Amino acid sequence: MTEYDNKIYAIKTTAKQERTVADNVIKAIEGQKDIRVVAVIVPEELKGYVLVESPDSLARMEQLVELIPHARAVVRGATALSEVEHFLVPKPVVSGITEGTIVEIIAGPFKGEKAVVKRIDTGKEEITVELYESMVPIPITVRGDSVRVVERSEEAA
Amino acid sequence: MAVRKAKKQLRVCRECHRVVDGEACVICGTSNLSEDWAGYLVIIDPEHSEIAKKMKITMAGRYALKVR
Numbered sequence: 001m002t003e004y005d006n007k008i009y010a011i012k013t014t015a016k017q018e019r020t021v022a023d024n025v026i027k028a029i030e031g032q033k034d035i036r037v038v039a040v041i042v043p044e045e046l047k048g049y050v051l052v053e054s055p056d057s058l059a060r061m062e063q064l065v066e067l068i069p070h071a072r073a074v075v076r077g078a079t080a081l082s083e084v085e086h087f088l089v090p091k092p093v094v095s096g097i098t099e100g101t102i103v104e105i106i107a108g109p110f111k112g113e114k115a116v117v118k119r120i121d122t123g124k125e126e127i128t129v130e131l132y133e134s135m136v137p138i139p140i141t142v143r144g145d146s147v148r149v150v151e152r153s154e155e156a157a
Numbered sequence: 158m159a160v161r162k163a164k165k166q167l168r169v170c171r172e173c174h175r176v177v178d179g180e181a182c183v184i185c186g187t188s189n190l191s192e193d194w195a196g197y198l199v200i201i202d203p204e205h206s207e208i209a210k211k212m213k214i215t216m217a218g219r220y221a222l223k224v225r
Contacts (some may be wrong), residue, residue, distance in 0.1 A: 006207050022199045023219075029201065038206035042197035044222070053208050081207045088212060090196055090223040125225065 006038060007078035009052045009061045017070040018042045018050050025052065028067040035064050043087035049075075051084055093144035094125050100153030103129060107146035114150060115140070169194040169221040176219040184216070196222025 013021045022040045029037050041051040050071075054061065061074045097103065101117045115129035118139060125144040130137045168190040169175065170182035176197075181188040198220040203209040214220065 006205070019197050022197055026199060026201060036202075038200075038202040039208040040199040040201070041208065041222075042199075044195040053206055055205070081211065085211060087196070088198070088208065088222060 006053050006055050006081070008081060008084050009054060009058065009078055010049045010075040011052055011061070011065060012049055012072045012075065014070040014072065015048055018048070021050050021068055021071050024068045024070070025050075025064070028064060035060050037064070041084065041087060043084075044090065045087065051087070053081070092122060092125055094120050094122055094127060096152075097127060097144070097147070097149060098153050101149055102132070102151040102153075103127075103147040104150050105129070105142060105146060106148050108142060110140065110142075115147075117153075166192050168192050169224050171224055174220045174222075174224055176221060191224050193225040194221040194223060198222055 011021065019042055022042050025037055025040050029035055036056050037052055037054045039053040041053070043051070052061065058074060058076070058078065065071045065074055097117055097120060099117055099120065103115055103117060105111055105113050105115060110131065114132040116132060117127055117129050119128040121127065126141050127144055127147065128139050128141045129147070130139055168177050170177050170185055170187065171189045171191050172185040172187055173182065175182060175184060177183070177190055182190070198208070198212070200206060200209045200214050200217050200220065203215055203217055209215070212220070
């Protein structure tokens with residue numbers, strides 16, 4: 001049993017308006033005491049939803065949705081913090097990439113090129129790659145989120 | 158088609174992860190801000206929030222989950 005009896009509700013939002021909805025929750029609950037919301041999470045991984053922490057019932061959340069533009073519906077049922085706490089600690093983007101992994105660069109001047117990972121900098125979340133099809137090996141350092149894994153190296157499997 | 162004004166890129170304090178409006182963080186006083194951040198967290202009532210406790214946040218406000 002937790003110290004507070006708060007539940008987590010998921011509210012469906014218009015695409016790309018998650019942050020707006022979170023800001024509007026603050027505005028909506030200001031100046032009225034019926035609906036209590038203590039926190040709102042907008043995880044990057046969860047598109048089209050915001051998570052609302054509240055001690056109130058689902059019916060109250062439905063009232064809240066009515067007040068907020070871009071909020072569409074409440075997902076039926078509530079969950080506990082333990083189910084969503086992994087969203088609070090974002091995992092580094094370079095996790096899952098090892099040396100030798102074949103990646104495709106998805107941003108920057110080398111967009112669309114395939115490359116082999118040579119070095120990983122976990123702290124800066126950068127990886128150094130060498131282009132697959134280039135004649136001479138030129139190391140290029142790119143940000144961890146600007147690559148997509150195409151094929152994992154054998155050691156990682 | 159109406160020309161939409163580009164949304165202002167909010168910045169986040171690298172020290173406390175708080176979303177900052179001006180040029181410096183009001184709480185830390187630093188101007189060490191980052192425009193490269195992800196995940197959004199709004200704490201309204203830190204005293205009654207399990208999330209705030211988990212994140213060790215004692216002040217209400219808007220925070221980023223990840224700051225680069």
